[in-house]
Amino acid sequence: MRWPVIAVLCLLLFLHPSVPPVQAQDTSACAACGEKLSGDFVEIEGQYYHSNCFTCDYCNKPIPDSFTRYEGKNYHTSCFEDHIALRCDVCGGIIKGKYISNFWGNAYHPEHEGVEVQCSFCRRFIVGKLVEKSIVFQDGRHLCGICTSTAVFESAEAKLLLMEVAERLADFGLKVDPRSIEVNLVGNDALRRLAAGASQDARGFVDYEVARTMSGDVTHRATRMYLLYGMPRTEMIGTIAHELTHVWLFLQEEKDRDNVLAEGSCNFSAYLVLQETGTDQAKFIIDSMQNNPDAAYGEGFRRIKRYVEHNGLGGWLRLMKAPRQKASF
Ligand SMILES: [Zn+2]
Ligand SMILES: [Zn+2]
Ligand SMILES: [Zn+2]
Ligand SMILES: [Zn+2]
Ligand SMILES: [Zn+2]
Numbered sequence: 356m357r358w359p360v361i362a363v364l365c366l367l368l369f370l371h372p373s374v375p376p377v378q379a380q381d382t383s384a385c386a387a388c389g390e391k392l393s394g395d396f397v398e399i400e401g402q403y404y405h406s407n408c409f410t411c412d413y414c415n416k417p418i419p420d421s422f423t424r425y426e427g428k429n430y431h432t433s434c435f436e437d438h439i440a441l442r443c444d445v446c447g448g449i450i451k452g453k454y455i456s457n458f459w460g461n462a463y464h465p466e467h468e469g470v471e472v473q474c475s476f477c478r479r480f481i482v483g484k485l486v487e488k489s490i491v492f493q494d495g496r497h498l499c500g501i502c503t504s505t506a507v508f509e510s511a512e513a514k515l516l517l518m519e520v521a522e523r524l525a526d527f528g529l530k531v532d533p534r535s536i537e538v539n540l541v542g543n544d545a546l547r548r549l550a551a552g553a554s555q556d557a558r559g560f561v562d563y564e565v566a567r568t569m570s571g572d573v574t575h576r577a578t579r580m581y582l583l584y585g586m587p588r589t590e591m592i593g594t595i596a597h598e599l600t601h602v603w604l605f606l607q608e609e610k611d612r613d614n615v616l617a618e619g620s621c622n623f624s625a626y627l628v629l630q631e632t633g634t635d636q637a638k639f640i641i642d643s644m645q646n647n648p649d650a651a652y653g654e655g656f657r658r659i660k661r662y663v664e665h666n667g668l669g670g671w672l673r674l675m676k677a678p679r680q681k682a683s684f
Contacts, residue, residue, distance in 0.1 A: 399429070413438050445471055445480045458639050474499035474575065476590050477639060490585065494543035498585055504638075505588035507540070510596035513582055513591060514538045520595045523628045528672050529603045536602065549581055558594040560585050561601050578602055583631040589636035600624040607676050616684065619655025620675055623663070626656065656682060 377673055383501060385392055387408035395406040407417050412428035413435070419538045423435040430439055441450040444461040456462050472481045474489075475496040481489050488500040498506060507513050521533035547553055550560035559582045568576035580598050582591065600621040622644050629637040647653030661673045675682055 377452055443467075445482050458642055472497050474502055476502050476513055476587055477636065492542065492585060496583075496585070498542060498587075502587040502590075506585045507536075507588060507591045508584055510538050510540050513540055513595070514590070516588070516591055517580070517595050520592055520599060523631065524596060524599055524603075524624060527624070527627055529600060529624065529666055531599055531603050531606065533599070534597075535576070535578060538578045539581050541581050542584065544580055545581060554559060558586065558590065559598040561598050561605070563602075563605055587636060589629065589632060589634050590640065592632065593629050593637070594626040594639050596628040597621040604675060611678070612675075614650045615655040615658070616675065617655075618651035619657075619659040620671070623659040623671070624655035626660070 382438060383392060384390060385404055385405045385408050386402040387394065387404050387410070390405070392403055392405065397404050397406055397409050399409065406419075409429070410417050411422070411431045411434050413430050416431070417500055418429060418431055421432055423432045425432050425435060425439060436449060439453070441462055442448070443450050443454070443463045445463040445467040448464065450462060450464065454462050455465050457478065459477070461479070463480065467480065473479065474481055474485075475498065477499060479485060479499050481497055481499045484504075488503045490498040490503055492498070507516070516534050517536060517538055521531055524531065524550065541549070548561055549562065550557060553560060559580065559596060560580045562581070564575070564577040565573055565580075565650040567573055581593070581604075582594055582598070586594065598621070601617070604617055604620070626641055626644060629640055644653065644656050646654070647657075659671065662674065666674075
């Protein structure tokens with residue numbers, strides 16, 4: 356599950372009509388130069404200025420007619436629009452009033468949300484330079500030009516990442532032998548068919564096959580990991596860490612495990628591994644987990660994180676191995 360983090364901000368700016376010069380009939384001083392008013396002067400919000408002293412805060416030249424006032428400063432409207440105004444990163448238009456700011460520092464008009472195409476992974480709008488090298492998958496996903504540069508399309512490459520992630524998780528105490536795990540890259544539709552009931556944002560799924568004799572001895576084991584093809588490398592690493600933790604949990608043979616504990620723990624593993632990579636994409640994924648409102652993937656993750664802060668990684672491992680009725684966290 357992924358939820359883009361957006362902040363709605365508001366920008367106030369005022370466009371003033373031209374200021375007609377008035378004849379001095381006052382003895383007050385110019386708000387800019389402090390000299391007594393004489394000749395033409397203008398009045399702006401109760402302040403008086405010599406016509407030549409009322410200048411643009413960008414180019415310092417006098418303002419003869421209409422101007423734009425923004426954050427207490429005055430600008431030629433053209434100076435404001437060319438140099439000061441906040442521009443929408445989607446359409447390039449000037450932002451007035453409400454706008455949205457995303458994780459990547461892009462500001463945009465709220466009306467683009469849900470209308471213009473966004474990358475299925477990083478949620479950037481696919482506009483301008485990001486259109487180059489962007490991909491539209493048959494299953495309807497969009498990959499922006501940045502995510503394309505690290506996207507994983509080969510099962511062999513995903514398997515190498517699996518080996519690396521397994522090593523990282525072993526360092527944290529979660530030991531799983533990755534060699535016997537079969538890795539398959541699949542499209543969105545196939546993933547949803549395989550993992551019945553998977554959420555719309557699911558990135559991976561694990562299928563276990565265990566054959567036993569009548570006395571319960573295991574005679575055959577197969578573990579297949581299905582991962583969305585075309586995920587950017589960092590997203591793939593996080594997803595593998597999540598799914599590998601499911602494998603580890605499965606191997607503990609505790610059948611009746613709490614879903615919040617399981618998904619929260621799997622996301623916590625992803626968090627541990629992603630934190631080490633330190634990339635912006637990793638920070639984006641961690642940010643999405645921190646803000647995910649889902650009871651298991653979001654709140655479960657945050658509860659596990661707090662649990663580890665108090666009880667350490669060892670406490671977390673013991674918690675995951677405990678029978679359900681004892682695993683309170
Ligand atoms: Zn003056
Ligand atoms: Zn100017
Ligand atoms: Zn716009
Ligand atoms: Zn992207
Ligand atoms: Zn999961």
